[in-house]
Amino acid sequence: MKNKLPAWNLSDLYSGIKDEKISQDMEKYKKLNEKLEKDYKGKISALSGEAFSQAMKIYEEIVVLGHFLGGFGYLNMCTQMNNKDATIFFQNISEKLTDYSKNSVFFSLEINQLSEEQIKKLLQNEKVANYKPWLDRLRLFKKYELSEEMESLLMEKSVTSSSAWVRLYDEYSAELKYVVDGKEYNDSEISKLTQDQNIELRHKAGREINRVSKENDNLFSFIYNMILKDKAIEDEKRGFKAPIDSQNLANNVEGEVVESLVASVTANYKNIAHRFYKLKAKWLGVEKLSYWDRNAPLPFEADKDYAWDEAVKIVLQAYQDFSPKLHEIALDFFDKNWIDVPVRNGKRSGAFAHPVSSHAHPYLFLNYTGKLRDVLTLAHELGHGCHMRLSGKQGELQDDTPLTLAEVASVFAESLTFKKLLETIDDDKLKLCLIAGKVNDMINTAIRQIAFHNFETRAHRERKLGEVSSEKFIAFWQEEMKESLGDYVEVNEDCEYIWSQVSHFYHLPFYVYAYSFADCVVNSLYSVYRGGKVENFADKYLHMLSETGVKKYDELLKPFGLDAKDEKFWNMGLGVISEYIDELERLDKKLRL
Numbered sequence: 001m002k003n004k005l006p007a008w009n010l011s012d013l014y015s016g017i018k019d020e021k022i023s024q025d026m027e028k029y030k031k032l033n034e035k036l037e038k039d040y041k042g043k044i045s046a047l048s049g050e051a052f053s054q055a056m057k058i059y060e061e062i063v064v065l066g067h068f069l070g071g072f073g074y075l076n077m078c079t080q081m082n083n084k085d086a087t088i089f090f091q092n093i094s095e096k097l098t099d100y101s102k103n104s105v106f107f108s109l110e111i112n113q114l115s116e117e118q119i120k121k122l123l124q125n126e127k128v129a130n131y132k133p134w135l136d137r138l139r140l141f142k143k144y145e146l147s148e149e150m151e152s153l154l155m156e157k158s159v160t161s162s163s164a165w166v167r168l169y170d171e172y173s174a175e176l177k178y179v180v181d182g183k184e185y186n187d188s189e190i191s192k193l194t195q196d197q198n199i200e201l202r203h204k205a206g207r208e209i210n211r212v213s214k215e216n217d218n219l220f221s222f223i224y225n226m227i228l229k230d231k232a233i234e235d236e237k238r239g240f241k242a243p244i245d246s247q248n249l250a251n252n253v254e255g256e257v258v259e260s261l262v263a264s265v266t267a268n269y270k271n272i273a274h275r276f277y278k279l280k281a282k283w284l285g286v287e288k289l290s291y292w293d294r295n296a297p298l299p300f301e302a303d304k305d306y307a308w309d310e311a312v313k314i315v316l317q318a319y320q321d322f323s324p325k326l327h328e329i330a331l332d333f334f335d336k337n338w339i340d341v342p343v344r345n346g347k348r349s350g351a352f353a354h355p356v357s358s359h360a361h362p363y364l365f366l367n368y369t370g371k372l373r374d375v376l377t378l379a380h381e382l383g384h385g386c387h388m389r390l391s392g393k394q395g396e397l398q399d400d401t402p403l404t405l406a407e408v409a410s411v412f413a414e415s416l417t418f419k420k421l422l423e424t425i426d427d428d429k430l431k432l433c434l435i436a437g438k439v440n441d442m443i444n445t446a447i448r449q450i451a452f453h454n455f456e457t458r459a460h461r462e463r464k465l466g467e468v469s470s471e472k473f474i475a476f477w478q479e480e481m482k483e484s485l486g487d488y489v490e491v492n493e494d495c496e497y498i499w500s501q502v503s504h505f506y507h508l509p510f511y512v513y514a515y516s517f518a519d520c521v522v523n524s525l526y527s528v529y530r531g532g533k534v535e536n537f538a539d540k541y542l543h544m545l546s547e548t549g550v551k552k553y554d555e556l557l558k559p560f561g562l563d564a565k566d567e568k569f570w571n572m573g574l575g576v577i578s579e580y581i582d583e584l585e586r587l588d589k590k591l592r593l
């Protein structure tokens with residue numbers, strides 16, 4: 001990996017932070033926001049279709065400019081977090097964008113005050129009809145909206161209620177220090193230790209996380225109680241029946257479908273998670289895994305280094321084999337320098353794809369170190385990137401993919417590449433390690449998130465009866481962990497307080513099931529693809545990706561003969577994981593591990 005790795009070229013957006021076009025665009029952004037307010041505030045209900053389409057055009061232009069400016073500021077900073085000019089530049093851009101956009105807040109609120117009749121009339125205009133998916137999404141919440149007075153009171157009070165509790169949790173958690181063998185660690189460092197090759201170190205790190213959580217249990221239990229109650233109050237006012245309902249609406253998914261997902265995953269705990277941990281305990285040479293061994297590397301972990309060029313070749317070949325069209329879309333990222341590849345001093349960690357704007361193109365951010373995992377990460381982020389280019393065709397306001405489908409293209413691309421990688425490997429031990437790593441990830445996404453979901457469902461239900469005690473939270477947590485992890489994982493006092501570490505419980509109640517939902521959807525799709533029974537699968541698949549911002553998931557899945565309301569649907573997705581475990585059992589026998 002000595003040869004120089006490619007860096008991205010952001011000049012498609014601006015030539016640098018001193019580019020004059022930046023202040024020009026910012027000025028334009030400010031003016032357009034002012035214009036929208038001046039010309040349309042208080043007047044939306046009286047607009048003709050034609051006039052309304054003009055307002056929508058201005059609004060769209062504002063969003064495009066905001067994405068260019070904000071996107072550039074963010075990307076420019078990510079590769080040089082140690083450069084003060086870059087961080088201040090981003091901060092200034094963000095503050096200005098927030099400040100100027102206040103003028104246009106009225107816009108969506110006023111649209112939601114229109115009656116169905118008025119909307120219908122507006123939609124008769126052809127130009128307005130183009131925005132129908134955006135309008136539909138906006139109006140999903142109409143039924144649950146309160147009077148303008150109440151809405152603005154709730155918004156103002158949120159600073160001292162719900163968001164205040166989340167902020168307290170975040171700021172307090174960020175300051176926590178963990179000590180192992182006299183050495184101090186922060187949050188992300190200590191969780192890395194729980195994946196160390198050294199079993200002693202892993203357990204010490206895990207116990208320390210639990211100890212620190214216990215030490216702060218009074219505060220965390222109190223905050224969580226407040227968040228549960230705060231949500232219950234607002235839900236009641238808005239008319240949501242169950243605590244999960246508001247999030248289901250945001251995800252545009254019916255309650256029964258989520259229930260069927262939860263039931264199917266819970267029924268598969270044994271066949272998937274328990275079976276895998278039994279194997280893993282054997283590989284680690286223990287009777288039972290400690291709770292903190294779940295993500296441990298295997299003692300015979302084998303890895304192989306992949307030069308960047310080799311990784312690109314494998315990924316592109318996987319794309320090409322699936323669909324030459326997808327391959328062509330992917331090529332641009334390499335040919336036009338849309339990817340930032342190397343690890344650098346001051347560069348943020350992790351990987352992501354950033355859409356920027358449908359009027360430009362996405363950028364991919366990597367920290368490539370040549371490991372197998374990195375090859376799959378390239379496939380993953382490139383999948384997001386291609387998806388963004390396809391859905392971008394719907395325009396700036398309608399290229400947003402809901403959470404439940406946002407990982408389809410990325411995980412699908414990962415599966416294709418994973419298969420390709422397996423084909424290139426002859427060594428059975430390496431193959432076993434590769435599959436075990438994949439299954440470990442899949443269990444953490446598809447299975448574990450549902451155990452989390454079951455925990456929070458019980459917590460919200462219990463809160464209705466009054467304040468929930470710390471002992472109750474622990475009992476719910478331990479029961480859900482035991483059930484999902486099975487007999488080969490020790491669930492004892494070393495992990496009692498870990499529920500308080502799941503930040504999604506605080507940030508966005510009922511968010512976690514979407515991870516499992518998304519994983520099962522993509523696995524079902526992959527399973528259909530492998531089955532080979534759907535004609536022109538690849539073309540249909542690309543078409544589906546182009547419509548994820550404008551159509552609902554059930555409609556999108558129809559061409560593949562998939563129906564999420566059918567119980568068998570979820571089992572099909574889970575079956576993909578189960579088959580990998582079959583393969584692991586086969587390899588385990590063959591290798592006599």
Ligand SMILES: [Zn+2]
Pocket residue numbers: 380384407410
């Ligand atoms: Zn992703």
